[in-house]
Amino acid sequence: MSVVGFDLGFQSCYVAVARAGGIETVANEYSDRCTPSFVSYGPRNRSIGAAAKSQVVSNCQNTVQGFKQFHGRAFSDPYVQAAKSNLVYDLAQLPSGSTGIKVMYMEEERVFSIEQVTGMLLTKLKETAESAMKKPVVDCVISVPSYFTDPERRSVMDAAQIAGLNCLRLMNDSTAVTLAYGIYKQDLPAPEEKPRIVLFVDVGHSGYQVSVCAFNKGKLKILATAFDPELGGKNFDNILVNHFCEEFGKKYKLDVKTKPRALVRLYQECEKLKRLMSANSSDLPLNIECFMNDIDVSGKLNRGQFEEMCAGLLAKVEGPLRSVMEQTKLKKEDIYAVEIVGGASRMPAIKERIGKFFGKELSTTLNADEAVARGCALQCAILSPAFKVREFSITDVVPYSISLKWNSAAEEGLRYELRQFLVKNVVPQASGESAKNKMQMDQRIRNSRLETAKIKKQKLKRWSKLVLTCKAITIEQQRTTSRENQPPQAKKPKVKTKTVELPIENKLHWQLPNDVLNLCVENEGKMIMQDKLEKERNDAKNYVEEYDTETWLYEDGEDQQKQVYIDKLGDLKQMGQPICERYMEANERPKAFEELGRQIQVYMKIVEAYKAKDELYDHLDELEVTRVDKQVKDAMVWMSSKMNQQNNQDLTLDPSSKSGRSMPRLSLQPVLSKPKPKVEPPKEEKTENGPVNGQEGTEEPCNSDTAKPAGTEQGTPEKSNLKWTLNNLFYLSFTSSPATCP
Known part of the structure; x- marks a missing residue:
């Protein structure tokens, strides 16, 4: 049973899974744990995640991002109408009055609901989890901002059903972070003791969330939450984009917002500049080549100027902090730690204001990007009967x-x-x-x-x-039934x-x-199948390109069906495969001949040593050595013949011999490596009552020179026997038994 947590972010997503070793954040097909929240629509298929983000400039009007903010909102909502000006894709009103996204897909105009688009993104995250776990994924826990209303949450639940997911729970981002923080703590106060109060600040790309949590051993309780949906990384990006739009309008006479592609490129560069300013306080350049009308643009900004431009946003940082303190009636000294997470939390100005408010250093023990996904995976493990998790209760608000x-x-x-x-x-x-x-x-x-x-x-x-x-x-x-002469109270x-x-x-x-939900599920299945067919078609096209047929591919073969590429590849292989095999043989055959020649030399030396009656090999069987000698000579004759034949043959013809197939194999090692028979040293003879004639040691050796092993000396039994064994091991190998006195 799968246990998965999805952090469904505004700009990027993370997938965490529960394994036997704990919670792990898994990587996608690009070996990146971060999957961009992008969906791109093309004439043949969809692209989701990193592949879609790569098309944000080339296919900007059909590549959607930031759609999370439109969940559960009517098209006439003032928030939706205000957000339209910062989008490069089009919004449309659905028959129900909710917000839809208008794109060109499969060469026709389509309007997808926000639930459908989010369902497509969840489908991609589901595939990432299944690829990592090697099994189907159904049950999951998905994160949502704590400020999401009930319609927004139900919209996300519908998106999960479209993706074929059974969402066990929608979990607030801040609650997921508290779970990821507290479940591993071993030093929490006992249940009857005063709880440990920790304040969590999550500054993401789309919003700002604050929560106060009380921890005891085996449980956590959210005491209060506060938020500001208009204080996030995207709001700082908008300020930078508006600043440079105004600057380029004055400097280069360019109206950036009239060109969607230029606007997308400016957003990308401003996001990079914002990250650089978080680590550097000096002037930083912004350069974009061929920005609009073949004009190169440039500008510069430093952190001080940026913070001055964002003074209005930064002034809103303290509001939610003050709100949760008022709700809980806590004092600042009651806060044990202030834990900060979220991508935008890396901005020095934000950290400085939070730290100054509480008068203490901020804590960053959690992974700022992955903490939410890990908390969701932990919650899924708690809800799942397949995992045994430490008892930990969660009280949310x-x-x-x-x-x-x-x-x-x-x-x-x-x-x-x-x-x-x-x-x-x-x-x-x-x-x-x-x-x-x-x-x-x-x-x-x-x-x-x-x-x-x-x-x-x-x-x-x-x-x-x-x-x-x-x-x-x-x-x-x-x-009531009233009786005469009876008090009413009776x-x-x-x-x-x-x-x-x-x-x-x-x-x-x-x-x-x-009925609409079922239709969306059916359409998602059809689009998944279409994506799969297009991938197979592109793979077949790539296989053809490996045979260097660029002329045909760029002309008649530019846009063909999968079977056309398969047939073309078959025709190419009939001509090209023999050439490839001859090329491989030309490289591998010399190595194989060299290895065979080395084996022949080794075996010939052993046979010659045997014939010369070398003591190392005189224990081998004569018949087996004769058979080895014949095999070695036959292999040498064969190799000499084939090498001469191949040297006189044209390289365009099939080789006379192929490495690894027709070459003889000399499996002679078991015959030639047979060990010598072991000969045990003589044992000492003793009487039952002790040493003979009252003397210790072995019997006196006779005077025969042939009977006395070389190097034997008189002395103690232990010393003489050990020396006898070491010095005469080779001698004993050829002697049946040492000579003794009669």
């Missing part, structure tokens, strides 16, 4: 309040944010009196609960959508309770209907 409002109309209504529930068939009693109604609401919110949520490892209840239903309506009809009135199920009409704004 929802930043938006809940309101219930009753209408005065005949049909009573229950309002929750942008949703409306109409309870029907509520009628008065037969007597005309109003009925007493009790509503039991079974509230199942899968990703962000209305009340404080404690997530524990238990059997997972999987709900596909956020559901709020009135489970039952209880109508209590009170009927008996309580009898109450008759009747429980009935009432129909409820659920109206959800910007939620994809089931």
Whole structure:
């Protein structure tokens, strides 16, 4: 079972998986752990991630980015209308009133919903996870900003379904960071002790989020959250772009915003300049060749000037910090640490203001880019029964309040944010009196609960959508019976309770209907198949190009079907494969002949040594050595013949012999490396009652010179025996047993 966490970022995404060794952030096909949040549409297929980002200049109007900000928003939303001016692609209104993206795909104009585009990006992230884990990925946890409203969250959930993912939970970015921080801490206070308070600041590309978390051993509790969606890396980029648009307009008379391609290039260069200014305080250049109308442009800026331009944005840094401190009633000295994450958190001006507010040095123990994805993967592991994770409870908060409002109309209504529930068939009693109604609401919110949520490892209840239903309506009809001459307090009135199920009409704004959602899933499957077919076609074309047929490829073969390339490659191989094989043989054959010649020389020397009765080989079997001698001589004759034949043959003809196939193999090592038989040294003879004649040691050797091994000396048994063994090992190899006295 897969356990995956997706950090679905505004500018880039990260994928973290749970393995036996822990949590790991995996790399994509470019060996990069960061996957750009880009989708590009072409005449034959889509490109997603790094491949799409590479087309942001050449195919700018059909390459979309930053679409995360449009989730759950109507096209008429003022935020959407204001954001249109900074986009190089077109937005359009869908029949439901929500926002869509207009592009050219498969040589026709298409309008995709935000859920579809995000689903395409999630499909790519899913493939990255599957490639890393070598198994299918279904269950996952996806991150969203803490300031996302309910419609925005439901929009992301729809996108996950389009990608074929079962999102177990949508997790706030700040909550994911706190989990990644706290679950590995071994020194947290005990549950009954005062908690450790840590403040987390996440400055991403699209927004600014702050949360205060209380840690105890085995649990965390989010005390408060605050945010500013208009304070992120993209806002600083916009200031730089507007500055240089104005400068180039005055200096070069260029209206940059009228040329989408030039605007995209300027955004890229401004982002690079912003990163450089984070590490350098000196003047830094910005140069773009052939920017517009074949004009090269240049400019320069330093960190001080940039911070002065961004003074309005930087002044907003303290607002969310002050907000969470007021919500929690904490003092600055109660904060144990201030942990900062997010790509834009590297800006010195932001870090300086946060540190100055709390009067302490900021902590950067977490990976600023990958902490959210790792936290999501940990949450997925906690929810998954396939992993055994340390018990760790998470208590989260929802930043938006809940309101219930009753209408005065005949049909009573229950309002929750942008949703409306109409309870029907509520009628008065037969007597005309109003009925007493009790509503039991079974509230199942899968990703962000209305009340404080404690997530524990238990059997997972999987709900596909956020559901709020009135489970039952209880109508209590009170009927009192009064008796004469009886005080009214004597008996309580009898109450008759009747429980009935009432129909409820659920109206959800910007939620994809089931039929539309199913159609999106079907279309995504078709586009995945089209991408696969186009990849196979391009691969077949590349294989043809390897045979150096550029003329045909750039003319008739520029745009052909896959089978045409396969047939062309087959025709080329009939002519080119023999040439390739002859070329390879011309390189490998000399090496093979050289190795065969070396083996022949080694074996011939051994055979000659045997014939000369060398003591090292006189134990070998004569018949086997004779057979070896014949094989070596045959191999030498064969090699000499083939080498002469090949030297007299043209290189355009097939070789007379092929390396590794027709060459003889001399497997003679087992025969020639047979070890000599071992001969055991003589054992000492002793009587049962001790040494003979009352003397220790071995028997006195006889005077025969042939019986006494060379170098044997009298002395202690241990010393003489050891010396006898070492000095006469070679001698004993050729002697059956040492001579002894009669």
